[in-house]
Amino acid sequence: MKKIITLSMFSLGLQSCLTNDANPEINIIAPSAFVINGESTTISVIDLATNETRSTISLENSTIDNHNGAKNLDIQFPHHIYLSPDGSKLSIGVPGVDLSEGHLGNHESTGHILIIDAKNGNILSKTELPKPNHNAIFSPDGKEIWTTLMEHHGKTLIYDASTMALKNTILVGEEPAEVTFSANNKYAFVANGGSNTVSVLDILEKKVIKTIAVGEEPVGAWLGVDGRMYVDNELGQSISIIDVEKLEVIETVKLEFKPGYVAYNQLLNEMWVSNAGQSYVHYFVRENNTWKKKGSFQTGLDAHAIAFTKDWKIAYVTNQGNLSVSVIDVISHQKIKDVQVGQKPNGIVLKH
Template structure:
């Protein structure tokens, strides 16, 4: 009888060990299958917003590989462009519900599309705020002091919407005009600039009074404005293949560039004294050098399909180019002007910011 009890006890112990081992193995497998927690902030990173897959890819700048993915599906579709708060803790993304790769002309027929802004915690990927709009919008930008979010509705009667960045409460609206697009700020934060695509004007708004300070005459049908490292505002004109340069102090046009390609987003490299310009819908970035008060083409760099957005690292050693139809980010050695890597991201990436 004692021997039988010992046998039963041994069998029960064996079964318990087996079940415990199986459970431990199963848990380990589940942990392995899950992505790494986003709340790891010990590496320099790039945030790439992907319009087609409704995600933000987080690239580790040390390994040049995608470390994590933030899902944005629950906040809306076709996230467009991305900005980082001055304190580097929050991300702002426009949620236009419209696929801008179809072309801005089709936007005017998509009157049922709603817009919006989502604020995402840059440390853990959580959604902090969602601000709905009645129409599609192009981007959402933090003011230089981080207290407000500015975004414009891209319609024939476009308006600038100004939200409290902490609460998401709408503070005020400013009437603009036909087809406003990207909103950017001067380096000192005094002015906001926005191009009105179905006019020949860039509007300048005072960030304190929220009034329109000036309307600046530019080339017809300006498609965007960009604030670059030299402190000036560059007006992108895809229709006529030109760039107008605005001095944010005098609020006047001070330079013009005539191009043989439609320009996209651009960035300035102060050490090399070069202006790098994405060739819209193409596979190249052109770089210009300023000599004798004139910009001259120095060369081009092959990137990926549809070079769409560009930024330099803080040390100016690398450039990152978002290839919208290639679903990649190209890494370029700034000094040699050679591509060194292509990083696969989500579908239809359209914006990038670096947190270093």
């Protein structure tokens, strides 16, 4: 039976008082997928062994007890989710606006960072930001949380993961969206949607070391385990591929559709790109040292984020317009089933 959990006690920083006595406990057993449902303000937990939603964590009616009495918190449109390196915690960016309608110009709301226990779904901390943020991600060593402020004069903020104290503020480009890390754990990549660039930050030195021009309105530089970062340019309808060693764009792939997400599959050496607003994922293969479209497969409406299992054989695709996650057989490029989740699912992370 599917469980719905309401998290009724919040913390603002780790020092606030947390109790969950009124809430039923859940035990989240790996392998599981955590899916952020932006409009429902929930997290769907999918059992990867059965590909069924086993529990739903509600964030909508959360409150905080900060020793001055409980008060309601306004949590709206959680967006992307990441797992800590040790697998014990989840980090969530909460921009406070519906980014499914576009990423630029959303300056009026405040953003938040939520840290959640990956074993029982309890919220460990909540940090308010002055502007919307696209995501919040653990540093490769798990000691920091990195996020961006989506404003004209963009910033990357770095927090201590234990105390959520602000450690660093780094100026980047205009309207920064996703911040991600390279596989060699040397660099952070910030996609600046308003300036059509990607800022490369040295993780240890906490500074911008290079700014790379990409296509129009980049949203994220997504990790490829092949030594590349794959940048989805929404308005440019293209993918800019960055070589991590050279820190330069080595190839631009024209799509003729708006990308929702791009992911590299190591098993088949394929690049997968979801078609935002449509019900397809397109896959590309290497021919004559360039990426060529090989085929497509159907998912659900407004296909978006893509996550692969650790053996690369199964993929999960969130469908923002279909209240579902499509389970895909990678080798055959066929849909196995759709798993029902909440409204406007976007971010997804797998815990094995």
